[in-house]
Amino acid sequence: MTRSLPLLLALGLASACKGSPPLSPTDRPEGPRVVSLQPNATEILFALGAGPNVVGATRYCNHPDEARAVPRVGGILDVSLEAVLAARPDIVVGSPSVLRGHLGDLLDASGIRQVPVVFETADDVEPGIRAIGTAIGRGEAAEALAASYRTDLATLAGRAHRDPPLTVLLVVGRNPLVVAARSSYLGDLLARMGVANVASSDTMPYPTWSLEQAIRSAPDVIVDGAVEAGDLAALLADAGLSAARDGRVIRVRDEALLRPGPGTGRAALDLADEIRRVAADLPTRP
């Protein structure tokens, strides 16, 4: 091993002296170079038409499809500082907790502007769109997007309301069975659309349930938002949930729904409509 070390060292130094590769004129985009450390922010950037400006994103930034081609700088918690700096951004967008630590210090020292954004509930999307839009100089487009989002949310109110309200179980994890409770972002969407969430916990947003609890809750409709593959409907049907047996299970894969973002309003409207359709033959109060 000692013999190959000098070789390794020499190679390392040789490659190191090259530095970052220079950009050719054709791929320099208009506007500021942005690194996005949040998939929601990436979605917004692309929705604002600033896709070409995004020079770095997390490996979870898969939506829209074009985002998959953006160079990766790490994950959500495991961001590579070097990769961020190597992308030579003008702006870095991310959650406050990530920007607060050592990364924030380095960005400050480099004179790189930081835009902290929070995406925990559906209400966070509008201010997020505005903050990002203002930072990249697309304020007008941001206003338009925010307005459309607000309209969608307004239309969502009570969209799936019935008397008595439909009871819904929203599953986000198959094994173990993790459900979205009232205090979660998804639970909040359900509340807006006027259905009753069978998981009414206010303390834990995503509690783990036993199958027994699921059976007892006897929901009218089941929304399957679980990321794992597998037939949740069959599992719950075997367990005896009538909603599953009678085919009132809605499979949701849309990222736009599962994560607060510009497309959330639209996706939530679609879900509300689907819930109503599926529960159409359930009796209502006269």
Add this chain to the structure above:
Amino acid sequence: MGLVSRHRIPAFFAALAVLLVASVLSSLALGATPLDLLGALTGDAASDRLVLLRERLPRTLLAAIVGASLSTSGLVFQAVLSNPLADPYVIGVAGGAALGGSLALVLPGIALLGHAGVSAAAFLGGLGAVALTWRLSRDRRGRMRTYEVLLVGVVFNTIASAAIMFLKSVVRAEKAQEMLLWLMGTLSSDVRSPGAILGTLAVALFAMGLLFASAPALNALAMGEEDAAAVGVDPARTTRRVFLAGSLLVAAAVSVAGMIGFVGLIVPHAVRALVGSDHRVTIPGSALLGAAFLVLADLLTRLMFPVFETEAPVGVLTALIGGPAFIWLLKRGGDRP
């Protein structure tokens, strides 16, 4: 007897020093992205200079300190517990530090202190666990019974694991993810301040100095407690001192880097296979080799960034390299502490 003969021991140390220096230089020059080393040093490439001085340099230093600490503590625990399978975490320090750090990550009050709070909590948790293990495994004369130490340590680690598992299940997903990353052992955390590095270095040097001074006594202890006592070593006193110094090393390492595994198990074996079991040689040898090993492992995690789109936790790499290396060493001809 080691593969390296007695006369070649100075050459062995020279080789280790070269290895360490080369590792450090490589770790500074290479990484997830290309770095203009010359530009960084002269100040021309401002962003590269920033990366070099405020990211790669602190990280490399930490890797060296943590690697040396884990290896040296693993070595002396193996000696004092007469158990070649002992690693630095066996005496419950890991459980205590992990529990302390996890609590700090999730309890709202302490979380405000950021990573300094996590490190402090982990350090205190680790030492607290050691104190508990110590109390529970002493006999009437105040001597440590090694069997009891191992048992208490294992049980404590298990209980702490369960507590941590419980914590993970009741906190939010991102907190749980943070905990997981920390527990897997990583050098990519926010610990970068000169204060943290100097503090860890001071603790490590102090503890390693203490252990080096105990080297002749450790040699004698290997012959058995009575024989050691007969040639003039106080087994209880020596064990206590080694225990304390070793625990300081582990607590310090875990508090800044989480639980990086395998370093404390494999490096002592490698050193012993090379130079025998005289602790006056193996203690500094483990420190140097452990430092180089972890620096190189961390470098590898950063070099593999394009492959995984993340820097894998260094604990994963130390296991992947350490495992096969351990088996190879075993085949070449075993050794005993």
Add this chain to the structure above:
Amino acid sequence: MTRPTADSTPLRLDGTTFLYPGAAVPAVNAASLVVAPGEFVGLIGPNGAGKSTLLRLAAGLLTPTSGSVRTAGFDPARSSRPMVARTVALVPASLAVGFPMTVRDFVAMGRTAHLKGLFESAVDRTAVHWALETSEAAAFADRPYQELSAGEQRRVLVARALAQEPRLLLLDEPTANLDVAHAVSLVYRVADLARSQGVAVVAAIHDLNVALLACDRIVLLREGAIRAVGDPESVMQWSILRETFGCDLYIGRNEVNGRLFVVPMGRDPEPVTGTSSPRRGQSS
């Protein structure tokens, strides 16, 4: 920690009693003995008589239940181990294990209490060299201890004790595993050491004849109690030996060197009960 007095008596046992925890009878029972510098005392007795226990009490590895132990004036069980090790050296009955090392390194462990700093000085190396020569282990000084025969390892153990440069040398079965030539040689060298350097030697020796070759005094031990102490002439009596060992032994004199020797009589030994020995021919 007791401060050493000017007392130069290498070993003084005063009514020393030791009970192992949970034992019904003491392993050493009210033993009193004074060993002078330069004396070679042989500890003789059947298995379980308490010879090892007595030696470990003398080395301070055990604390007496009652009575006292003094080596060069201080209590070895309560003094700092390095200080004790510079005065008292114990050669154990069992062969040491430890990690692989050369004989020289093994013997160098005996210098642990003398080390100034962490590494051996010229003084230490000289002591190790002398110890190796005296115990006839110099020939294999650079071989691994673990590869030696049992007899060679035993000589190395003696060397390690000698490297401590003790004033009191305690040996627990030093001639076990040694062939007759080496056993005799060892005993003579130890006797020389005692005479020329004034080192007090107490050795538990299984082979009574070897002890009789060189010991100045014999201590007869049975069931933890000292039955008789004195020079061979006074102690080697049929009745005393019968009472100690429980069998008939013939005591003769070697006409060549004038020393006593002992051989079994050849009759079936009868068990000895109590303290009084039954007459020959009678069952107990």
